[in-house]
Amino acid sequence: MLARHHDPIAAIATAPGRGAVGIVRVSGRALQPFAQALLGRALQPRHAHYLPFAGDDGQPIDHGLALYFPAPHSYTGEDVLELQAHGGPVVLQLLLSRCLQVAAAGALAGLRLAEPGEFTQRAFLNDKLDLAQAEAVADLIDASTEAAARGASRSLAGAFSAEIHALLDALVHLRMLVEATLDFPEEEIDFLRKADAAGQLARLQQLLAGVLQRATQGALLREGIKVVIAGQPNAGKSSLLNALAGAELAIVTPIAGTTRDKVQQTIQIEGVPLHVIDTAGLREAGDEVERIGIERAWDEIAGADAVLFLHDLTRQHESDYASADRAIAATLQGTLPAGVPVIDVWNKSDAAPTPPPAAAPGHASIRLSALTGDGLDDLRRTLLQVAGWQAAPEGVYLARARHLQALHAVDAHLMEAAAQLHGSRQPALDLLAEELRLAQNALNGITGEFGADDLLGVIFSRFCIGK
Structure with a gap:
């Protein structure tokens, strides 16, 4: 792409689909003759001209606005022509094809379709933006939270x-x-x-x-963190995901093994995206489908930025349950890379007034009820803390x-x-x-x-x- 950065380029600059307005953008050197041939009149720089966009038969494809930005006072630092028409995909494709047709007839030699990011790349190459600013263009478009934007x-x-x-x-x-x-x-x-x-x-x-x-x-604002909810069946993992998301995303039943595959939802806490993943209950499974789900759960855990190890407070005194939790904890220790935090979450506090056991060394511990929401705020604060987030000052920029x-x-x-x-x-x-x-x-x-x-x-x- 860098080797062809002197070619004139054209593309539809608005998102695919239907909308009130769509834009076709052309960038290159000395676009005045091309604009004259395409539109049948000269354009005054940085003024909006309402006119018909004619096809090769002379009939209007559409009526809209044409704007001409001469170099270097444009987004790319080159001459830029923008055609603003009604935002239908067929109309915009016809306009783009007409631009290529007029150029091929001799009005603009070498005009081609732009490659991904090429308009912003030219802004970078022509010193309109540095590379960090150019990346910020994509980050602004992709921002998933207000703080990220x-x-x-x-x-x-x-x-x-x-x-x-x-x-x-x-x-x-x-x-x-x-x-x-x-x-x-x-x-x-x-x-x-x-x-x-x-x-x-x-x-x-x-x-x-x-x-x-x-x-x-x-x-953190840009990428967020991947949080995996893990634990034995019926500990309340799906209920916790639903409580954090504020929506019924995962099926919740008293039947062990209801969750067979991961369920993912991105939430935000203080503007930080958290990609929360509910996984299958961890246990020895004879069912082939559940076994595959458990293998996928461990794959997700291995790639987590933080793990919520969910425990059932109502069963903490059952020897078999406690033994299974210890086995999961040992496997977690051997699976997770060093430095990945594990938060022990003791669920069902509404049904078990007894306090949870002491936290494992190096683990944060939270007592909550996914059913009533009690303790969820403590969990949110702890998640931000283990992620390394601090109260965002106004000057935070994306990186x-x-x-x-x-x-x-x-x-x-x-x-x-x-x-x-x-x-x-x-x-x-x-x-x-x-x-x-x-x-x-x-x-x-x-x-x-x-x-x-x-x-x-x-x-x-x-x-x-x-x-």
């Missing part, structure tokens, strides 16, 4: 990029000092000590810690997993740089300079000032066609 909007406005550039400025200044010391070894002046290089590095690490904390919160990976890489390089700087009376300045260079490269990769073409291709290929 607000965070994506802040990223699109450049809040995240501004913090990355502040880190870069401080890092480049520190690199300059180190490189100067390397370039002039004959000078006896201790550049680094006089310029407080150690203090600059410490302040840079402190600044990075704040950015990383906010980016982690932003990644992606690749941004966190880059920031963690920067943190590792700066830690190694600090070790080189403080490790001996005579720092290894060449190694210190290399760590700072690698940290800068990682930061540049976030905004796209440094990045491989294949990375850009993957990012933009996940956009919709019209973006």
Whole structure:
């Protein structure tokens, strides 16, 4: 896709289906002759013109608005023509076909259909957006909660990029000092000590810690967490899913093994998406269908960000039940990756006034009733806590997993740089300079000032066609 970024492109820019308005967008260089040939008149920049969109027989396909945005004052940084018509799929396809037909007749050589994300990719290539802002376009479209949409909007406005550039400025200044010391070894002046290089590095690490904390919160807003409800049959897993979702999603009966396959619902708590999955009851099953459901339950558990281990308070004193719970707990410990939290949820508090047993080491413990809702708020707060969510300040912006990976890489390089700087009376300045260079490269990769073409291709290929 990058090799063809000089071609003029066209696409339907609105979502598939029917609507009041649909848009066909064309982007390229010097679109004035094409617009004249297509519409039969010149267009005044940035003015809406109401006119007929004629077909090849001269008859109107539709009547609508045409807008022309000359470069560089457009979304892509190129000339952009937008045709706003009635939002029917047939009408828009006819308009798009007419654009390609007029272009093929000589009005715009090389016009082709846009690939996914190509309009936004051109905005990035033409310095209208950096890469983090370009990704925020897709995040804003895909936002599943109000908080995520607000965070994506802040990223699109450049809040995240501004913090990355502040880190870069401080890092480049520190690199300059180190490189100067390397370039002039004959000078006896201790550049680094006089310029407080150690203090600059410490302040840079402190600044990075704040950015990383906010980016982690932003990644939670964007991605959410996968929460799997696990436990023995009839512990109330399906009832808990229904209570959290506020809807009857899963079938609830007194019959053990009612849930044979996973049931999933995304809910939000304080704007954070939680992908909650109800699974089959864990036990030794002779029924083949139930056995498959239990295998799938363990597969979901293995990929969870948090597990709600559901227990039945009314049966906690039954030796067979307690033994089965211990077996599940042992299997959980061997199945879950290190660091995945397990919350012991003691259900049916409405029917069992006795307190639950002591929580397992490292486990949070919640007593609740999925039937009455008592204790659900405590569970919601605990889920946010184990996910690492903090009360979202207004300045939180959306971030992606690749941004966190880059920031963690920067943190590792700066830690190694600090070790080189403080490790001996005579720092290894060449190694210190290399760590700072690698940290800068990682930061540049976030905004796209440094990045491989294949990375850009993957990012933009996940956009919709019209973006």
